[in-house]
Amino acid sequence: MNKVATAESMDLRSEIENFLYREARLMDQHKFEEWEALWSDRAVYWVPCAHDSDPMTEVSLIYANRAGISLRLGRMKSKAMYAQDPRSICSRVVGNIEIYPRDDGGVDTYSTFNITEFKRRANITRQLTWSGHSEHQLSRHGDEWLMDYKKVTLINSDGEIPALGFLV
Amino acid sequence: MLTPTHGYTQYDELIQEDPEFGFRINHHLYKDEEVFQEEMDRIFYKGWVYIGHETEIPNPNDFVARVMGQRPVILCRGEDNEIRVLENKCRHRGNTVCQEQRGNSKFFRCAYHGWIYSNTGGLAEMTHPSAYGERLPAEGELDLLEAPRIGVHRGFIFASLAAEGQPFEEYLGRAADYIDRYCDLAPDGEIDLSAGRHGVSYEGNWKMQMENLTDAYHAEFTHATALAAFAANSSAGKGKFSDRGDLEDEISTMRDLGGGHVVLDGFELNRAQGENLQFTGSTGTLTEEIVGKIAEREGSREKAVWLTHGGGSHITVFPNLMILWDAVRTIQPVSLHKTVIYYHPAQLKGASQEINTARIMAHQAGFGPAGFLAPDDMEMFERTQAGTISDTDPWVYLNRGLSTQRLEKDDFGVEAITSQYLGETTQRGVWRHYKKIMSGE
Incomplete structure (x- = not known):
């Protein structure tokens, strides 16, 4: 893994980093349609509950295919999703990005994130932090990268956590 | 102001029943530290x-x-x-x-x-x-x-935690029938809670969840987006959230079983709807697996259809156990203003992994911190807690269905105080028992 960088590998890194940063911004800004467009039809979106769990036999926070993602976003777009009314104001930092090119031309990535969420309700305000790491599998579709797989592991996923109403 | 005597809260002043105003509870119950400590002692340490x-x-x-x-x-x-x-x-x-x-x-x-x-x-x-x-x-x-x-x-x-007190069987009372029904819908007659759990926290009093599970009234509003999503997704929602129309007005469903145990009894409603296998999480070919296995166990296909089409129990067992659809829930009071709800998906022993995976998926689509239903409930609990700060009128009136409720036999042939779908018989049932326990009766 400790290979010397080439111009080509630096270009790839820059492309993938841009993808992850852009994805982070779309999630912060609740741009549901643009975020949905980052998914390929093979989509598997997984947010485990217990670490090292099997999504088929153990409960997850989210486990969705392409249709499930659409269904989830359809609800999130509505003003009547009261857990996000008004929507959280989010700011996240994505870092520690590792990129592993695959033989099929795609890449696997590992990155960490820190999200600060601010909520305001009537007489109450609350600021929360969320932290964890993401594992992406990206592939080329024409001249763009799309997500085939995304696994998000929150550091406190199997703990007691408040409603998670925004995108991770 | 309330006048404490013997240093204890006067619960008959906070939970009142009267022909003039009906049934009402005071917001004080959700925000007083002394009340919370007395609940820990009388409900969670002395009771079951x-x-x-x-x-x-x-x-x-x-x-x-x-x-x-x-x-x-x-x-x-x-x-x-x-x-x-x-x-x-x-x-x-x-x-x-x-x-x-x-x-x-x-x-x-x-x-x-x-x-x-x-x-x-x-x-x-x-x-x-x-x-x-x-x-x-x-x-x-x-x-x-x-x-x-x-x-x-x-x-x-x-x-x-008390060496002496109400015997277990007496405490469980009529809740036992509904726990039995839930388990009977597994081919082997047992459920399995080994698939992990979700923990969702909210900044509000624990009793808000205790009252909420059998509050049918809120679903149409709080869960509007979830109902729309599930209706649009036939594989996840078939028979679960379809429009029941006037059936809900015609068929009684809210029952107070006594002992603080209350149910939203949907058995007859589900059967009247023609098909409802919400508990089994099964659709299509999976339906036949469940019905077939239960028919074999019961020696009667008719009974298996009657059981499975009635669906699962929807019950709050006082004070902290709740059963609904694909999961068993518990309420964990953390402090006066903070609560955690744990959701354990319930797999069916004797069913195929395909069915149990479908149940896990159906559960997590609805519940947990990122589900389609739970976050909106938590939001409402937090808003209720936020509103209780205003004491100008501290009363919550729970009068829905009060004038029409009656004794009626449930699915087990036992009489229970009953009202229609949108009644608050269940909330009154919980609070009446709570008052009894907290008053030391």
Whole structure:
């Protein structure tokens, strides 16, 4: 893994980093349609509950295919999703990005994130932090990268956590 | 202002029934520290509470860490295969002795001074005992404290920290029928809670969830987006959220079983709807698997159809157990203003993995911190808590269905106080029992 960088590998890194940063911004800004467009039809979106769990036999926070993602976003777009009314104001930092090119031309990535969420309700305000790491599998579709797989592991996923109403 | 006597809250002033105004409760109940501490004592320490399920500790030496009221405990199956609830507290300096959430261990060791307890509660090793000299504690004197009473029904484990009090069977009362029905819909007659759990926290009082599970009234509004999503997704929502129309007005569903146990009894409604296999999580070919296996067990296809089309129980068992659809839930009060809800998906023993995976998926689509339903409930609880700060009118009137409720036989042929779908018979049932317990009756 400790290979010397080439111009080509630096270009790839820059492309993938841009993808992850852009994805982070779309999630912060609740741009549901643009975020949905980052998914390929093979989509598997997984947010485990217990670490090292099997999504088929153990409960997850989210486990969705392409249709499930659409269904989830359809609800999130509505003003009547009261857990996000008004929507959280989010700011996240994505870092520690590792990129592993695959033989099929795609890449696997590992990155960490820190999200600060601010909520305001009537007489109450609350600021929360969320932290964890993401594992992406990206592939080329024409001249763009799309997500085939995304696994998000929150550091406190199997703990007691408040409603998670925004995108991770 | 309320006038405390004997230093205790006067619950008959906070929960009132009167021909003039009907039934009302005071917001004070959600925001007073003294009330919360009295609840811990009278409900969670003196009464029976649900603590866990046998399938979470299937083997000798298995344990899970739990909290009873606010007290850390260990629910474990000892080397001797006996189930116990041990206080998670060293008898020397009071340190917690078990830090893991679950595991398998014969011993629990206090790291502070090295005292070791066996998983049957006994003090197995006290380090350097000679320093006690003549004051060496007697054998058994400093064992881990143990809940003196345990009650198990169909795998559901309840415990009481009081040595004496209401017998377990009497406490469980009519809730037993509904727990039985839930288990009977598994081909082997047992559920399995080993698929992990979600923990969702909210900044509000624990009783908001206690009242909410059998509040049919809120679903149409709080859960509008979830209902729309599930209706649009036939595989996840078939028979579950379809429009029931006038059936809800015609068929009685809200029942007060006594003892604080209340149900949203949807059995007849589900059967009248023609098809409803919401409990089994099965659709299409999977439906036949469940019906077929239960028919074989019961020796009657007719009975199997009657059972499965009635669906699962939808019950709140006072004070902290709730059963609905694909999961078993517990309420964990953390403090006056903070609560955690744990959701354990319930797999059906004897069903195929395909069905149980479908159940896990259906559960997590709805519940957990990122589900389609739970976050909106938590939001409402937090808004209720935020509103209780205003004392100008502290009363909540729970009069829906009060003038029309009556005694009616339920699915088990037993009479219960009953009202129509949108009645508040269930809330009144919980509060009446609460008042009785909290008043020391």
